[in-house]
Amino acid sequence: MNQFPSPALDIVGLVKDVGPIPALEGRMKRIISNISLQANFGQVTALLGANGAGKTTTIECAQGLQNRTDGSITLLGEDPQNASATLRARVGVMLQDGGLPPAARPVALLRHVASLYSHPLSVDALVDRLGIGEFSNTTIRRLSGGQKQRVALAASLLGNPEVLFLDEPSAGLDPQSRLMVFELIRELRDAGKAIVLTTHLLDDAQRLADYVYIVDKGESVTQGTVPELLSESTSAQSHRVMTFEAKPGLDTAALSRSGITCEQTRPGSYRMSGSLEPADLEHFGQWCAAQAVMPTSVHLASQSLEDVFLAIAGAQEQSGLTVEGNKQ
Numbered sequence: 001m002n003q004f005p006s007p008a009l010d011i012v013g014l015v016k017d018v019g020p021i022p023a024l025e026g027r028m029k030r031i032i033s034n035i036s037l038q039a040n041f042g043q044v045t046a047l048l049g050a051n052g053a054g055k056t057t058t059i060e061c062a063q064g065l066q067n068r069t070d071g072s073i074t075l076l077g078e079d080p081q082n083a084s085a086t087l088r089a090r091v092g093v094m095l096q097d098g099g100l101p102p103a104a105r106p107v108a109l110l111r112h113v114a115s116l117y118s119h120p121l122s123v124d125a126l127v128d129r130l131g132i133g134e135f136s137n138t139t140i141r142r143l144s145g146g147q148k149q150r151v152a153l154a155a156s157l158l159g160n161p162e163v164l165f166l167d168e169p170s171a172g173l174d175p176q177s178r179l180m181v182f183e184l185i186r187e188l189r190d191a192g193k194a195i196v197l198t199t200h201l202l203d204d205a206q207r208l209a210d211y212v213y214i215v216d217k218g219e220s221v222t223q224g225t226v227p228e229l230l231s232e233s234t235s236a237q238s239h240r241v242m243t244f245e246a247k248p249g250l251d252t253a254a255l256s257r258s259g260i261t262c263e264q265t266r267p268g269s270y271r272m273s274g275s276l277e278p279a280d281l282e283h284f285g286q287w288c289a290a291q292a293v294m295p296t297s298v299h300l301a302s303q304s305l306e307d308v309f310l311a312i313a314g315a316q317e318q319s320g321l322t323v324e325g326n327k328q
């Protein structure tokens with residue numbers, strides 16, 4: 001499909017200064033000090049980090065939307081800072097805020113975007129695939145956040161890009177739309193596209209990414225496949241998460257012990273995490289019996305990327321990250 005050898009995107013030692021900043025007496029501020037990343041065709045590459053870690057800046061530099069201060073970036077064999085129209089046509093971008101004209105109607109907008117490409121994908125097929133037909137006559141400004149996300153994703157795909165940048169693609173999506181979008185992303189990956197995903201949702205990265213780069217405070221911290229990152233983290237190996245659904249407002253204090261926390265993450269959803277042992281499951285059964293609680297679901301998960309991230313970045317960074325069941 002592509003004429004260039006992998007990687008589709010190669011970022012080496014990215015540095016980005018902004019300013020001058022009045023609060024720094026007119027000095028420049030370094031917001032990216034050393035980020036390197038490679039994204040290959042046929043893979044989902046995730047750039048994962050807390051709010052303010054530098055993900056959007058990195059990706060905007062990669063797209064040529066911001067100029068870098070230092071380092072090198074090669075996108076489909078070109079420097080994106082001097083991107084040609086041909087290069088831009090081969091790259092799809094779905095921005096966090098959608099960037100869609102508020103007065104337009106989704107299908108008419110998509111037909112217009114398709115008309116800008118010489119070989120666009122079928123608008124009807126994308127509308128059908130992303131369930132856009134059900135709100136095709138509503139203006140963009142009246143759409144929900146999740147509906148806008150789906151239109152923005154369709155628009156980014158119309159040119160049949162070889163590289164696709166997705167900034168927080170599941171933001172605002174309901175669980176059903178999220179699965180639909182994830183399935184489409186996997187299909188695009190399997191069709192050989194290079195997909196670069198930025199997210200602060202550890203669960204999204206864990207479900208979708210073939211390769212993950214974790215960034216923190218403008219620097220690359222670690223990288224690897226999800227299994228590699230999990231196997232490298234000793235804390236992750238001993239860490240387990242048990243979630244259960246039951247009636248809201250239960251007093252779960254008795255389920256906590258040293259090394260185990262239990263909290264209600266949203267009404268009726270509970271999350272126990274820590275170094276869970278078989279005895280904790282027995283204790284959980286006894287607690288249910290004593291409280292006359294019959295959970296509607298119980299799920300025991302193995303270690304997650306959350307544990308890896310926390311082990312790397314330190315627990316104080318937790319506030320900027322979001323895990324399943326605790327979305328911001």
Ligand SMILES: Nc1ncnc2c1ncn2[C@@H]1O[C@H](COP(=O)(O)OP(=O)(O)OP(=O)(O)O)[C@@H](O)[C@H]1O
Pocket residue numbers: 018019029031049050051052053054055056057058200
């Ligand atoms: N033009 C600018 N002037 C000053 N600071 C900036 C500028 N652009 C970005 N920053 C700061 O640089 C840091 C990185 O920003 P960036 O938007 O890249 O983070 P992010 O990882 O994408 O965060 P989020 O997940 O919240 O979108 C933040 O602390 C941000 O406030």
